[in-house]
Structures are given as structure tokens and as C-alpha cells.
Amino acid sequence: MKRIIISVTNDLVSDNRVHKVATSLQNSGFEVFLVGRKLKNSPEISRKYKTHRIRLIFNKSVLFYAEFNFRLFLFLFFHKVDILLSNDLDTLLPNFFVSSLKNRKLVYDSHELFTEVPELIERPKVQKIWLKIERFCLPKIKYSYTVCQSISDYYKEKYGIEMGVVRNIPFCEKIEKLTIQHDNKILLYQGAVNIGRGLEEAVEAMQFLEGFELWIIGGGDIENQLKTRVKDLNLEEKVKILGRKKLEELAEYTNQADLGLSIEKNMGLNYYFALPNKIFDYIQAEIPILCSDLPEMSRIIKNYNIGAILESHEPKKVAIQIKLIFENKSQFEIWTDNLKVAKKELCWQNEEKILLTYFGNFGSNS
Numbered sequence: 001m002k003r004i005i006i007s008v009t010n011d012l013v014s015d016n017r018v019h020k021v022a023t024s025l026q027n028s029g030f031e032v033f034l035v036g037r038k039l040k041n042s043p044e045i046s047r048k049y050k051t052h053r054i055r056l057i058f059n060k061s062v063l064f065y066a067e068f069n070f071r072l073f074l075f076l077f078f079h080k081v082d083i084l085l086s087n088d089l090d091t092l093l094p095n096f097f098v099s100s101l102k103n104r105k106l107v108y109d110s111h112e113l114f115t116e117v118p119e120l121i122e123r124p125k126v127q128k129i130w131l132k133i134e135r136f137c138l139p140k141i142k143y144s145y146t147v148c149q150s151i152s153d154y155y156k157e158k159y160g161i162e163m164g165v166v167r168n169i170p171f172c173e174k175i176e177k178l179t180i181q182h183d184n185k186i187l188l189y190q191g192a193v194n195i196g197r198g199l200e201e202a203v204e205a206m207q208f209l210e211g212f213e214l215w216i217i218g219g220g221d222i223e224n225q226l227k228t229r230v231k232d233l234n235l236e237e238k239v240k241i242l243g244r245k246k247l248e249e250l251a252e253y254t255n256q257a258d259l260g261l262s263i264e265k266n267m268g269l270n271y272y273f274a275l276p277n278k279i280f281d282y283i284q285a286e287i288p289i290l291c292s293d294l295p296e297m298s299r300i301i302k303n304y305n306i307g308a309i310l311e312s313h314e315p316k317k318v319a320i321q322i323k324l325i326f327e328n329k330s331q332f333e334i335w336t337d338n339l340k341v342a343k344k345e346l347c348w349q350n351e352e353k354i355l356l357t358y359f360g361n362f363g364s365n366s
Helices: 018-029 061-077 089-102 122-141 150-161 197-209 223-232 247-254 277-284 294-305 315-328 329-344 348-360
Strands: 003-007 031-038 050-055 081-085 105-110 144-145 184-188 212-217 239-243 258-264 289-291 308-309
Touching: 003 018, 003 061, 003 089, 003 144, 018 277, 018 348, 031 061, 050 061, 050 089, 050 239, 081 089, 081 329, 089 105, 089 122, 122 150, 150 239, 150 294, 184 247, 184 277, 197 212, 197 223, 223 239, 239 329, 239 348, 247 277, 258 277, 258 315, 277 289, 277 294, 277 329, 289 294, 289 315, 294 308, 294 329, 315 329
Parallel strands: 003 031, 003 081, 031 050, 081 105, 105 144, 184 212, 184 258, 212 239, 258 289, 289 308
Antiparallel strands: none
């Protein structure tokens, strides 16, 4: 049985994409070993495949990346491995070097346009370092894929490489709607709580909405900032910032929502090309969606007619549009019916067939 070591820089708890990939590879006959990092507040995890989380001295800034990459290199080099699966640019360099030194197959999964995230755009010197790593490694990698066609096209134009597309789609499962009764309509955002996600505007919009609650599930750089803003606006009864949830818990919250939000702002190419996995989670839970007018996500919403496109990020206009969505009951029913069709097509059972083509040539036995 061939061993695949999958590496990420997170603590494995809520990375749904990596969990799906690991599960599919294990079910296909590979021995899967998933490696990430351990944080002080990381809850325990239990997976059917092997996991290891590296404890670090540094967990922020350049020192974190330097320490993690060095320790990941040592881990990969001194462990038995047949195939290396690197997730995103921040794990690629050690995987690339170990692949070369040990003559092992390397597969690269690009979850986003890493060098175009807002945090790097605002730090051009740091961005330049990551661009050098990208430029050095990517043209030499034979097997690679990403989350959407726009990012694939971008890399083809930039480096002349043929990067495949494996979208971040959930498993298609029969989900029974929870019978929990809420006094208010539930607006849901799940995912990274970072700048550019439209969360500040969503919180501000709640000042103008009665009969609604906003649930924010996830963790990130602006979580404390949002909590402070909620308190300043006296919105504690309307806005619930629920923190990160384990994968098995998240679906219970998603299932209770009435409208899913994916209202990222156009803050560089990474957000412009984004196709967030939360959109597909909403679809599986049969929740209509309000999303930004960005190409990848709006294409899904329009093609399947399962929600609305955000007209403005101005908080009062966000509130007005949300009110109109729920007042138009006939349109809402059409979206709900169309979601039943969309969820059957947009499921991991279909997407994993594409994923496995990147590993089929390696053979799981021998």
C-alpha cells in the first residue's frame, strides 16, 4: 500500500477540503498521513486516517513560516512516503525539496491565489518572497490542480502550466432539516473571519433588520474586532459570533439557517476569483444564497438560480436587499426547488473522480 503524506499549515480541525481529499484517497486504497500544526487552543481530532500536528515555538509572522517549513521538511524527509501532496504555497517548498531529494511524486493543491491575498498585497516585500517561491516551484511541478477555472487560467497565462480543477464541493448526503424553531430568520456566514469577507458590513446591516439574527461561524484575524463592534452597536441579541466548529458540528448550524451569505469584497485577484466551499455547503443544506458579484461564485448562483447577487456592500442597502429577498416568497420557493437539483450535481462523489485521476497513475498497491 502506497503512503501519501498530505501537508497543511492549519491545525486540521475545520479544513473540510483536505479532509475530503484524505478520505477519498484512503477509500481508494492509499495509506494517508495528514500533517498540520498544533495550536494552544486546538481541540482533539479523530480521523479514520493517520494525523500528526507539529507543535511550534512560533505561531505568527515570518518566524512561524520559517519554523514550520523547516520542521515539515525534516518530517517529510525522515518518514516513509511514496507521494507528497502539498496544500497551498506555504507548504510547497519543503515538499518540493523532499520530492527532489527522495525522488518521490509531488502533487500540488492550490486552494487560492496565495500571493494575492489582502494580507500579502499590503506587505509587498513579503509578497515578493512568496512570488519567488511560486515562480521557482510551479513550472517544475507535473501534477497540480486548483479550486476553480479562473485560477487555473491565471496560472496558465502566468507560467504556461496546465493546472486542473477540483472544486471544493461537499459530500452529497441526505440531510434531514432540523425542526428547531427560531423566532427570527437566521442569516449565516461560515468560514474565515478575516478582512474582505463583508462581515463588517453584515454586522452593520443588522442595525436595520428586525426579525433576523446573524450567525458568524469561524475564526480569524478580525474576530475580536467584530465582537467589539457588535457590543458597541448593542447588537448582542442579533449577532452571534460562534467561533470555530468541528466539521461534524458545523452541519448542524448550517442546517438551521434561512439564508447563506458569501459576500466577499473585491480585494485583489484572490478574492475576485474565489469560489468558497461555504457556497456548496449552503447548497447541500438547501439554503438560498446571497453572494457577491464576483465571477466564480455568481456563476454558480445564476446558472442554478438558487439565490441573489449582492447589489451593494453599503450596510443599509444590504439590509434592504435581505428584506426584499424574504418578502418575495414565490422567488424564494423557486430557489428552494432549484437547490434540490443543484445539490445532486454539485457533490464530492462526482468531484472526487477528477481528483483520483491525479493519483491513479501512481497505483495504490505495491
